[in-house]
Amino acid sequence: MGKLYKFLKYSFITIWTVFVVAPFLWALTTSFKDFNSVNGGATYIPWVDFEPKLEGWKVLIKSPANGGVDIIEPYFNSLFVTCTASLISIVLGTLSAYALSRFTFKAGFVKNNDITFFFISQRIMPPIVLSIPFFLFLGAIDLLDSLIGLIVVYIVLLMPIAVWIMVDFFNKVPREIDETALIDGCNPYQAFFKVVLPNSIPGLIVAGMFCIIFGWIDFFFAFILTFTEVQLLPVKIVALNSSITPWWSLSASALVSVAPLIVVAFIVERYLSKGNLSGAIK
Amino acid sequence: MNFKHKYVFLFPGLFVLIGILIFPIIFVVRLSLSGWNSYNGLNFIGLENYIRLFTDDPRFWQSFFRLSFLSVTTVVLQYVIGFALAHMVWKDIKFQRFFRVLFLIPMMTTPVIMTVIWRTFFHESLGPVNDILSNFGMTPKWLTDPTLAKITVIIVEVWQWTPFMFLLLLAGLLSLPKEPFLAAAIDGASPVRKFIYVTFPLMAPISIGAIIIRLIEASKIMDTVYVLTSGGPGTSTETSSFYIFIKGLREFQMGYAASMSFTYLIIMIISLTFIAKGLTKLLLKD
Numbered sequence: 001m002g003k004l005y006k007f008l009k010y011s012f013i014t015i016w017t018v019f020v021v022a023p024f025l026w027a028l029t030t031s032f033k034d035f036n037s038v039n040g041g042a043t044y045i046p047w048v049d050f051e052p053k054l055e056g057w058k059v060l061i062k063s064p065a066n067g068g069v070d071i072i073e074p075y076f077n078s079l080f081v082t083c084t085a086s087l088i089s090i091v092l093g094t095l096s097a098y099a100l101s102r103f104t105f106k107a108g109f110v111k112n113n114d115i116t117f118f119f120i121s122q123r124i125m126p127p128i129v130l131s132i133p134f135f136l137f138l139g140a141i142d143l144l145d146s147l148i149g150l151i152v153v154y155i156v157l158l159m160p161i162a163v164w165i166m167v168d169f170f171n172k173v174p175r176e177i178d179e180t181a182l183i184d185g186c187n188p189y190q191a192f193f194k195v196v197l198p199n200s201i202p203g204l205i206v207a208g209m210f211c212i213i214f215g216w217i218d219f220f221f222a223f224i225l226t227f228t229e230v231q232l233l234p235v236k237i238v239a240l241n242s243s244i245t246p247w248w249s250l251s252a253s254a255l256v257s258v259a260p261l262i263v264v265a266f267i268v269e270r271y272l273s274k275g276n277l278s279g280a281i282k
Numbered sequence: 283m284n285f286k287h288k289y290v291f292l293f294p295g296l297f298v299l300i301g302i303l304i305f306p307i308i309f310v311v312r313l314s315l316s317g318w319n320s321y322n323g324l325n326f327i328g329l330e331n332y333i334r335l336f337t338d339d340p341r342f343w344q345s346f347f348r349l350s351f352l353s354v355t356t357v358v359l360q361y362v363i364g365f366a367l368a369h370m371v372w373k374d375i376k377f378q379r380f381f382r383v384l385f386l387i388p389m390m391t392t393p394v395i396m397t398v399i400w401r402t403f404f405h406e407s408l409g410p411v412n413d414i415l416s417n418f419g420m421t422p423k424w425l426t427d428p429t430l431a432k433i434t435v436i437i438v439e440v441w442q443w444t445p446f447m448f449l450l451l452l453a454g455l456l457s458l459p460k461e462p463f464l465a466a467a468i469d470g471a472s473p474v475r476k477f478i479y480v481t482f483p484l485m486a487p488i489s490i491g492a493i494i495i496r497l498i499e500a501s502k503i504m505d506t507v508y509v510l511t512s513g514g515p516g517t518s519t520e521t522s523s524f525y526i527f528i529k530g531l532r533e534f535q536m537g538y539a540a541s542m543s544f545t546y547l548i549i550m551i552i553s554l555t556f557i558a559k560g561l562t563k564l565l566l567k568d
Contacts, residue, residue: 005473009370013381016367019441020388026410027399042413096295103288115292119299124550126502128523129543132313132530133306156302159295188287219394219505224531234394238509241398254399258391265386269379272453 024255031056031252038247056248060256069245071253074236078216081147081232085154086211090204092155093119093162098192100163101170102178119163122156127220130156135224145229153221158211165210169203170196206271209264216261233257314541331541341517342525342542346549349521352432353500356439357447361493363440364447369481372455382452389445397509400438401425428518431511435519438506447496454488455481486565494558501550522546 029044037043037050046052062068099105100116134153135144143149177199181191197204222232231239237257240250317327335342371381388396403409404424412421424434462484466476504523507513513520513528526546530539 002473009375012366013370013375016363017381017384020384022410023396023399023403023441026403030402038408041408042410044410092295092298095291099288099291103291105288105292115296119295122299122303124498124547124554126523126543126546126550128502128504128526128530129310129547130303130306131527132536132540132543133309135531136309136536137306152302156299159299163295189290192291213390217390217392219392234392237392237395237398241401241509247402250398251402254395257395261390261392262387265383265390268386268449269383272382272449272456273379 027251027255030247031249031255033248035246053248056246056250056252059249060252069240069249069253071233071236071256074231074233075257077147077230078233081150081154081222082212082215085151085158085215086208088151089155089158089162089211090208093159093207094166094197094200094204097163097166098170098196100167102175116163116167120160122160123164131221131224134221138225144225145227147230149225150222150230150232153225154215154218157218157221158215161210161214162207165207166200166203169200169207173199202271205267209268209271213261213264310540310544313537314544316537318537318540327537331538332545334538335541335545341520342522344517345520345525346522346546348432348519349501349503349523352435352439352503352519352521353497356436356443356503357493357496357500359436359440360444360447360496361489364444364492365451365485365489367444367448368452368455369477372452385448386445388442389449391442393442394505394509396442397438397506400434400441401510404434425511426515428515431515431519435503435507435510438510439500439503442506443496443499446499447492450492450495451485451488454485454492458484490558490561490565493561494554497554497557501554 029046030038032046032052032054033043033050034053034055043049059068060071064070096119100112105112105115130153138144138146138149138152143152173196178191178196181195182188186194217234219234219238222235223238226232226235234257237250237254240253313324314331315326315328316324317330318324367385371378371385375381404411406412406421406423406425409424411424415421422430424430458481462480463476466480471479502523503521504527507519507521507524511519513524517525522542523546526539526542529535529542
């Protein structure tokens with residue numbers, strides 16, 4: 001039994017590892033190819049199957065006039081929109097989550113759980129439902145095709161995630177902490193900022209990571225709400241795909257675009273091992 | 283603990299969210315009752331759009347069933363694979379951290395950008411998959427055959443989102459109490475029995491949560507389809523979101539698209555509620 005299980009386990013893990021790594025390896029080799037080594041059929045091993053060229057990577061830093069792909073500006077746009085929207089969502093979401101975790105609210109039949117559900121349920125909303133009114137509204141107030149318009153929309157996407165993770169996290173932070181602080185003469189704001197918040201840093205980091213992931217990977221809203229003035233990274237790469245951009249520069253720019261968030265995988269794993277994620281989904 | 287200050291904490295977030303959402307949602311409902319396209323204004327036409335949708339638009343319902351099929355299939359696969367992987371790297375494994383990080387990585391990558399890579403990967407004549415398969419005399423049309431295109435979408439979705447399932451389930455496994463496992467070990471239960479009678483029941487609430495979360499996200503499938511097949515060949519990979527997108531923002535029949543998206547939202551809420559209740563009944567027998 002033990003041996004068979006071990007064999008199955010390691011074979012399954014090996015197969016899955018190959019599956020996970022395959023597209024990355026393919027993109028990496030493709031990014032060093034040129035016309036001949038792409039169009040003659042699939043090639044895999046540099047120097048054996050094909051002669052590696054740096055052309056795919058060089059176009060990343062060239063100006064568009066010289067045939068570059070110009071992903072630097074979209075890169076910073078994406079970074080700016082994601083970080084700003086995440087920050088606003090975390091600040092507002094954390095405050096609301098704290099209120100929902102510590103105080104009792106009652107307005108008619110609406111109670112704490114209903115308010116929490118209202119926040120989280122925004123994730124159920126299919127993006128397409130909101131995209132048409134957002135398109136018309138942002139157009140009406142002249143924020144279509146602007147960074148601010150996107151940030152406003154991304155707050156709707158990200159705040160539910162922040163509230164979801166932080167409510168669970170605050171529920172695990174013992175109430176005695178803030179009660180003691182209040183008895184010691186803090187007002188509720190001091191109790192929150194000086195005592196509760198410093199004890200919630202792991203939760204804040206996890207919530208922040210999730211906001212950044214879901215902000216960075218969004219394509220749909222960026223695709224519908226921006227045109228030429230502002231371009232985010234995913235939209236830019238997809239535009240490259242539909243034009244005649246060769247595979248090597250396409251692969252290089254795709255790899256550069258997905259690289260930064262791989263750091264996030266390490267951070268999430270770290271907090272996972274420490275048990276800080278466990279409360280989040282119950 | 284009860285303070286006037288509690289509203290100071292709650293309201294900024296709540297009102298920002300409501301403030302951003304309230305007009306769009308009211309507007310969708312109003313728009314769905316009008317014949318708005320690019321030339322005539324917000325003229326009220328009553329339930330005409332809904333009547334058209336329910337009596338005269340098989341394409342919407344086909345896209346909806348296709349979406350149901352795709353999201354249920356991918357989520358089931360993700361759950362089975364995700365659970366298996368989480369269970370395997372839970373304990374007793376070499377290079378534990380390496381595998382955990384590696385299995386998380388796909389969900390950190392932007393779906394559309396990876397789909398661009400997948401498109402080259404599944405390319406019929408120049409991609410590596412068909413290069414390997416051609417040795418066995420097969421050259422499947424991954425992106426242009428109606429059935430295979432669906433499978434390709436499923437493969438890409440499973441690659442992209444199994445890590446999320448894996449993350450939720452591994453977090454759950456790591457939070458389980460130790461006592462039931464000690465008891466099982468003392469009783470000398472085999473690994474299989476331990477899984478069936480201890481691990482799986484303990485994981486049931488977490489499983490339900492994870493499946494619901496993934497179903498919600500999977501029901502939005504659109505990015506991958508847009509890049510991979512653009513709904514094609516024909517309409518064979520077209521999902522609800524994509525069809526609404528075509529009607530509303532390509533053909534600019536905004537009123538009709540609004541009525542479809544409102545219907546779609548209501549169906550989503552109802553069916554997810556039923557699925558949640560059904561799963562709870564199925565997995566939490568006591």
